[in-house]
Amino acid sequence: MENLGIYIHIPFCEHKCIYCDFYSVITNENRPGFLEALKKEIKTYSGKFAGDKTVKSIFFGGGTPSLLEVPEIEEILNTLAKEFKIETPEITLETNPGTVDLQKLKDFLKAGINRLSVGVQSFDDKELEFLTRIHNSGEAKKTIFNASEIGFENISIDLIFNLPGQTKRGWEENLRTAVGLPVKHISAYSLILERGTILNKMVLDGKVKISDEDYDADLYEFTMRYLKSRGFRQYEVSNFAKPGYECRHNKFYWDYTDYLGFGPSAHSFVEGVRWRNFSSLKKYISEIRKSGKAICTKETLSEKEKLEEFVMLSLRSEGLDLKRLREEFSPLWEKKNKNLLEFLNEEQIIKFAGDKVILTEKGYSLCDEILTKFEY
Numbered sequence: 552m553e554n555l556g557i558y559i560h561i562p563f564c565e566h567k568c569i570y571c572d573f574y575s576v577i578t579n580e581n582r583p584g585f586l587e588a589l590k591k592e593i594k595t596y597s598g599k600f601a602g603d604k605t606v607k608s609i610f611f612g613g614g615t616p617s618l619l620e621v622p623e624i625e626e627i628l629n630t631l632a633k634e635f636k637i638e639t640p641e642i643t644l645e646t647n648p649g650t651v652d653l654q655k656l657k658d659f660l661k662a663g664i665n666r667l668s669v670g671v672q673s674f675d676d677k678e679l680e681f682l683t684r685i686h687n688s689g690e691a692k693k694t695i696f697n698a699s700e701i702g703f704e705n706i707s708i709d710l711i712f713n714l715p716g717q718t719k720r721g722w723e724e725n726l727r728t729a730v731g732l733p734v735k736h737i738s739a740y741s742l743i744l745e746r747g748t749i750l751n752k753m754v755l756d757g758k759v760k761i762s763d764e765d766y767d768a769d770l771y772e773f774t775m776r777y778l779k780s781r782g783f784r785q786y787e788v789s790n791f792a793k794p795g796y797e798c799r800h801n802k803f804y805w806d807y808t809d810y811l812g813f814g815p816s817a818h819s820f821v822e823g824v825r826w827r828n829f830s831s832l833k834k835y836i837s838e839i840r841k842s843g844k845a846i847c848t849k850e851t852l853s854e855k856e857k858l859e860e861f862v863m864l865s866l867r868s869e870g871l872d873l874k875r876l877r878e879e880f881s882p883l884w885e886k887k888n889k890n891l892l893e894f895l896n897e898e899q900i901i902k903f904a905g906d907k908v909i910l911t912e913k914g915y916s917l918c919d920e921i922l923t924k925f926e927y
């Protein structure tokens with residue numbers, strides 16, 4: 552029986568952070584309409600659509616899913632349970648410190664959430680202020696301790712490095728704080744300037760200076776070494792987990808497992824077809840009311856595109872399974888790239904483990920560059 556992941560995009564935030572380009576609105580005006588539409592969309596893509604697939608992961612992302620009331624989350628989960636075959640799912644809720652108190656965390660746990668992904672970003676109050684986050688470091692730690700004490704065993708945090716003015720010592724302090732907390736998973740991303748964000752404009756206007764790529768690479772290399780030395784295994788370019796706590800949902804994305812995305816701006820990928828919903832709450836609601844779907848773009852991947860994605864996603868994560876590549880795609884890729892693979896192996900950028908090609912730490916650092924070198 553094949554697995555299926557489900558992503559639910561909750562498009563509400565209390566405030567728009569300066570660096571963020573995820574789709575969200577800062578009003579609750581359309582919340583009842585959104586929930587109605589979401590339930591209708593889920594019913595449109597019910598188990599009939601997903602065939603025999605079994606849902607093993609449900610991920611509430613956003614936006615700020617933890618702004619929803621617990622009965623609203625329960626309603627969504629109940630709708631999913633009626634419409635899909637779900638078995639021992641990992642159910643993740645992205646949670647912003649500052650939006651949940653102890654009681655709300657207890658209620659989320661009771662509702663079935665079994666993994667919290669806490670958007671910490673930094674443990675330095677000045678950095679948090681710069682990022683215009685709504686919480687401070689103390690609140691982030693309190694959320695994590697509270698969650699752990701009441702029984703959340705699987706807690707992840709997000710951190711951002713190479714913030715303007717961030718010293719190596721400052722980043723090291725962030726990581727040191729992180730590993731001292733009861734967290735099992737850390738996502739560490741370099742600050743990315745997304746077009747259309749306030750931060751991007753600040754940089755273009757010369758009001759903020761971002762450190763160069765070499766400095767960024769130094770911080771990244773330190774991150775890999777440090778987290779490894781603290782028992783966090785790197786299983787993707789930006790993701791580190793204690794053994795057994797790798798994010799199932801992430802792994803589905805990278806493993807080429809099918810997933811359905813519900814809500815505005817959500818992406819889906821099922822049997823080689825990818826589609827994306829409208830990134831507008833109003834449009835999403837009106838389209839769903841009309842037809843039960845809110846698809847903005849849809850594409851069927853060509854065999855070459857599927858192969859490219861498979862290679863890219865596998866190499867960025869747990870490694871490229873050559874046996875699977877030969878069976879599901881073609882043996883030609885290996886022949887075409889034989890010399891390059893040998894060279895990368897000699898340079899210790901990749902290593903072979905049985906039938907798998909795995910990036911080394913050096914390889915993770917050069918990942919984007921390496922991926923442009925392969926022939927398809």
Ligand code: SF4
Nearest residue numbers: 564567568571613614
């Ligand atoms: S809380 Fe998250 S989704 Fe909302 S604006 Fe900030 S970074 Fe973006």
